Amino acid sequence: MFNLDEIKKIGKNVGFFRFKKFDNNYLITNDIWKYCFLTEEEFNNFIKWELIEWEKYEELKEGWFIKLGNEEEYKLELAKKFAKKNKFLAFWPSLHIIVTTLRCNHKCQYCHAAVAPMTANELDMTEEIAKKVVDAIFYTSNPDLTIEFQGWEPLVNWGIVKYIIEYAETKATYLKKNLTFALVSNLTLMDDEKLEYLIEHNVWISTSLDGDEEIHNFNRTFTDGNSFEQVTYWIKKINNKYIERGVKQKVWALLTVTKKTLPKYKEVIDTYVNLWLDWIFLRSLNPYGFASVKLKELWYNVDEFIDFYIKSMDYILELNKKWINFREALSSIYLSKILTEYDPNYLDERSPCWACIGQVAYNYDWKIYSCDEGRMLGRMWDDNFLMTKIKDSWEETYKDMIESDTTKIMVQASTLDWLPWYNESVYKPYIWVCPIHSYKSTWNIIPNYSKDSKRYLDEKVLDYLFQNLRIKENKEIFEKWLGMENNVVTSQCETI
Ligand code: SF4
Known part of the structure; x- marks a missing residue:
């Protein structure tokens, strides 16, 4: 009292x-x-x-x-x-995710239920829709736009990827907007010609690397060859090309942690380090999306993940003390909030979250969802996070997006200031809530502090970081991370 x-x-x-x-x-x-x-x-x-x-x-x-x-x-x-x-609130969506196809040549454990077979050409985005999507994107108010290609595997619909790049480049020049492209791919359909094109058009490349060969190939089922061999071949090749061209960038590799990953944290980190990657993103499995069909084989509880996170972070700090510059991405995002003047404006980690006002996902079939996770649920026949459909005119599309009930509800549900206990938490300035996580885990989009496993995890991560910020040597390492190049900017993707 x-x-x-x-x-x-x-x-x-x-x-x-x-x-x-x-x-x-x-x-x-x-x-x-x-x-x-x-x-x-x-x-x-x-x-x-x-x-x-x-x-x-x-x-x-x-x-x-x-x-x-x-x-x-x-x-x-x-x-x-x-x-x-909080300056990110002054502008509307900056990240525009385009789902160019539902087809993929992998059947990963955590998303196999949603993948369309390679023969299902009817599940590709058409040129007519792609043009209207780009028109809508350029009608939004943000001067800085990122178009991120996702699919399931966007290289399957390569013609549309190229069409969007070239049409968007023309519009960006004409409308004087800063445009960035990112491609999220499993890289098994990459070839020299595509790579040349992507480098030429400044498309940042991101892929999934789930650990060493054993874990990666277990998680990422691929019947046309060895997925690990192919992805690591292309990571090395692309990074070498970047060096040749003087591009200060590396491939972003994203890790999805499954039960199999937990005891092998050192092997996973070593795999990343040996590939000369600068960072790893320790991402826990979400309770939604397609991992839910294989829960028993893949799932772990939050405390198991926290234990994995702490061991991994201790190991990464140990490597840094041996002059190996290697970072963890989630921690870097929090550290940037704690130690710098600016919000890293990364992903969802802000209040309100990115849904609808920071990122939008355009499906192959006219539908526009709140965010990447919203469209994943759409693939599971749950359209609760649909904002609108592409309309004939881009003015109409944008108006419908902004005024949709989904937009209003998502902003309200993810704003911490009115949420009991979140607003009182000492970590309120740094944490964030995800209405979709809450919806899938408690069937209520308004997060409940005591039942929110994501909040519990975030607070444990912050406990770890604050503990280490009190150790001079570790604080200096963290500060160095914030000054490093190749910072994390792509969105998360559970399904590549
Ligand atoms: S609803 Fe969740 S997944 Fe979607 S943008 Fe917000 S925090 Fe991210």
């Missing part, structure tokens, strides 16, 4: 903060994502505005935990900093 008398004693110079007991200390954070550790004595002295050591006082002042001077000026400065951190 709140004790009003105690609250009244809080010094008028103490700014707003959230807190939690962290080991024997207190961790405090505020709305501009600053943090500070205080001993129990410092914490008590601070809130009563009694004597604290000069160094700690300076740290609190720098983190805007202390109100000094004119109150209005303090609020204005704070508001400016808050706006800077």
Whole structure:
């Protein structure tokens, strides 16, 4: 219970903060994502505005935990900093995912139920739809656009990928928009001609690499050869081409963690390091999408994943101490929120989440979904996350997208400020919620703090990071990660 008398004693110079007991200390954070550790004595002295050591006082002042001077000026400065951190809200979708086909030559364990056979040409996007999709994309308000090709395997519908690239390039020049392309592919249909074209047109390439040969080939069923051999061949070849051309970029490889991955964390990380990749993304399996049909073989509980995450991170830190520059992506995103002035604006990890207002997924068949996960559910005959269908005019399409009930509901359901307990959490500035995760795990798109396994996982990850930020050597490694090139920008994809 709140004790009003105690609250009244809080010094008028103490700014707003959230807190939690962290080991024997207190961790405090505020709305501009600053943090500070205080001993129990410092914490008590601070809130009563009694004597604290000069160094700690300076740290609190720098983190805007202390109100000094004119109150209005303090609020204005704070508001400016808050706006800077949330500037992504000023623009509408920047990531436009285009599903060019439902066909794929793999039948991965976690998505095999959704894959269309290679003969199902009728499940490819047509030129007529592709043109209308690009028109709609360029009608959106964001000056920076990323078009990401997904499929199931986009190289299966290569003609449409090329058509979209060339049409979008023309529009970008004419409308003066910054355009980036990304292709998410299993790389088994790659060839020299396609690679040349992709490099020529500045298309960033991302693929799936699920670990060493044993795990990768187990997860990613492929009957036309050895998937691991082919994907690693192309990763090396593409990275060499980038070096030859002076392109400061590497292939992004994405890991999907299944039960088989958990004990082999070292082997998986070593595989990435030996391929000269800069980072790994420790992504847990989602309780939705197509992994659900094979749950027993693939699934693990959150605590098992946390154990895997901690062991992997300890190992990655060990490698860094041996001068091997290698990062973990999820941690880097959180670290960037904790240690820099800007939001990395990556994926869904913001409040409200990306759905509808940050990313949109255009299906091969006229349908536009809230996000990649929304379209995956659509493939499972659940159209709850459908925003609209492509209309004859792009004005009409964009208006329908923005005004759809899905858009309004997704924004509301993923905004932390009104969600009980999330808003009170010391990690509120860093965490995010996923209405689709909540919908699939609790049948309610409004997340429930106590039942939210994703929130539980995020908070454990943040506990680990804050613990390590208190160790000077590890903090320096984390800071170095944020200054490295080849930062993570593509979307997550469970189905490549
Ligand atoms: S609904 Fe979930 S998957 Fe979709 S953008 Fe939001 S957080 Fe991401």
